[in-house]
Amino acid sequence: MPNGNNAGMLGLNFLVDVTPNLKLGAATYGAVTGEYGGLTTFGLTGELQQNLTDSWRVHGGVLLAAGVGQPVITRLVMALCFELMPA
Numbered sequence: 001m002p003n004g005n006n007a008g009m010l011g012l013n014f015l016v017d018v019t020p021n022l023k024l025g026a027a028t029y030g031a032v033t034g035e036y037g038g039l040t041t042f043g044l045t046g047e048l049q050q051n052l053t054d055s056w057r058v059h060g061g062v063l064l065a066a067g068v069g070q071p072v073i074t075r076l077v078m079a080l081c082f083e084l085m086p087a
Helices: none
Strands: 007-017 022-034 040-051 056-068 075-086
Touching: 007 040, 022 056
Parallel strands: none
Antiparallel strands: 007 022, 022 040, 040 056, 056 075
């Protein structure tokens, strides 16, 4: 969060396969812990995965969302994640 506080978020994504490696869709997240009670975000999300070997793949995602709630009035949220995992 902008002021350095942490917030635990719980979310739901609805993704559609565009290609075997690309998924796009909508997402919503809400704060469940921290000082951001009532914070809710709605936005667009995407995921990309690529096999590196027969045993490993890299997976990444992005979320671009706008949120409302106390004490945040309107906030643009962008989150990136990457992970390396067994295929």
